[in-house]
Amino acid sequence: MKRNVLIIGAGGVAQVVAHKAAQHNDRLGDLHIASRTVAKAEAIIESVHAKDAMKVPGVFQAHALDAMDTAAVVALIKATGCQIVINVGSPFVNMTVLDACIQTGVAYMDTAIHEDAGKICEAPPWYGNYEWKRREACKAAGVTAILGVGFDPGVVNAYARVAEGLMDSIESIDIVDINAGSHGKWFSTNFDPEINFREFTGTVYSWQNGAWQSNTMFEVGQTFDMPVVGAQKAYLTGHDEVHSLSARYPQADVRFWMGFGDHYINVFTVLKNLGLLSEQPVTTAEGLEVIPLKVVKAVLPDPASLAPDYTGKTCIGDFVKGTKDGKPVEVLIYNVADHKDAYTEVGAQGISYTAGVPPVAAALLIADGIWDVGTMANVEDMDPAPFINLLNDIGLPTRIKEAAGDRLLEF
Incomplete structure (x- = not known):
């Protein structure tokens, strides 16, 4: 069973992820949130406590992080002891965060496809240009990586x-x-x-x-x-x-x-x-x-x-x-x-809500071993039944x- 979650990002979707993870911290364990601007992460934690969202007393800490720096992500994963990373930062950081998860052997998920900041609308297949190139590395390391687990995609x-x-x-x-x-x-x-x-x-x-x-x-x-x-x-x-x-x-x-x-x-x-x-x-x-x-x-x-x-x-x-x-x-x-x-x-508003609830559902399924498949997968590769049943229960x-x-x- 995997426990302890690191949320990367501090935007509207991260706000939802933080609240929903707090509502299930009895199963997810310690929570951490990291952003380039640590004050944004701290504000999200404050909002969680303002709504008394933590299901049980526990850890929820904010960290400053440059997620474009793989070594820095690796160091934070090791320092926090997190076994599940929910990447809801900019799509520009997907590959550096994914590489850090492969190096540390922890589960990875994101809600959007990787983008190169210098390119717009690359030729398809986009996953084939980036994330899928790490498929064999995930399998070799036994790392569960669930790609695009927001609402659409997800x-x-x-x-x-x-x-x-x-x-x-x-x-x-x-x-x-x-x-x-x-x-x-x-x-x-x-x-x-x-x-x-x-x-x-x-x-x-x-x-x-x-x-x-x-x-x-x-x-x-x-x-x-x-x-x-x-x-x-x-x-x-x-x-x-x-x-x-x-x-x-x-x-x-x-x-x-x-x-x-x-x-x-x-x-x-x-x-x-x-x-x-x-x-x-x-x-x-x-x-x-x-x-x-x-x-x-x-x-x-x-x-x-x-x-x-x-x-x-x-x-x-x-x-x-x-x-x-x-x-x-x-x-x-x-x-x-x-x-x-x-x-x-x-x-948060509804667009953020629909994008932020699904990765928490996926994290719960990974924590329970149901979706902890030890390789890279898109959502359509997974059994949809436990995912949809869980979403029914937690807000979508x-x-x-x-x-x-x-x-x-x-x-």
Whole structure:
């Protein structure tokens, strides 16, 4: 049984991870959180204590850490005695943290694919460009590394695996992410603006007809009829889970769709056309070298600041089509989360909540030995039943809509 958890990162998702881990510290043991800015980590711990979230009295310590420094991560893992690392820092640190976990023999997980700060929207398969290159090293070291265990990627990958068990063959997987909430700001992104914009400034890749297809952002859109939030316009978007699901289901079309309002699209388009979303440095008239994308990030609201006034709900799920006994079948497997409920419980908005609860569920399954597989895996490689049952219990219930009706999904 693995115990003691190190959380890397101190943003909105880390806030959720910290609170949910504290709620289960009787099983997870000592808790540690590390960030380049230790004051941010300390503030998260203070918020945990303010809500009296620790299930049992125990350790919860903050640490300063440059997670781009593998040796520093190794040293912190050894100093804290942590056996599980939940990496919810910037995707730029995935590989250094993963390497540290391999060197120390501890379990690793993250919620997004690795990114090179100097590159935008690399050619697929993204996992194949980075994390999957450490697969054999994980296996040799007996290290459990669960990749992309947020909601999307993460829970939606588990939904695809559930659908696999309901069908003889899968023909298409359409993952739809709708945020029908309102944060009350003139313009903001729901998570790190730099990462948010980087997703949408490059080529949109999808897996269709047995090959990678490319489009431009906002080129392909359609309206989806979603539970609770109703009819919503969403656009074909490149996303992490397409890159791993296409490897498991090469015969199926795999697409990711995200909802955007006209206002977001208009602001995004202006920023992009002005060159303000570029990751390449420019020099001002005063001789200062700046990166436009980082300047835009600096002037936008901190996504964590949106939480107190956020209202409305999210709905994220998989429309999966296939065949069963020679007949066509279709299911929608989904979750609905409420922004206000998330803020009341953990002091974060719903987008952070949906991303932060799943890695804690995975940590609990690793701690109990259920998902402690001693190798690298994406979520669709794992048994989804204990994961979904646990999520039902700790704040993210899954529902399934099929021909027989709409019901809570339980195993």
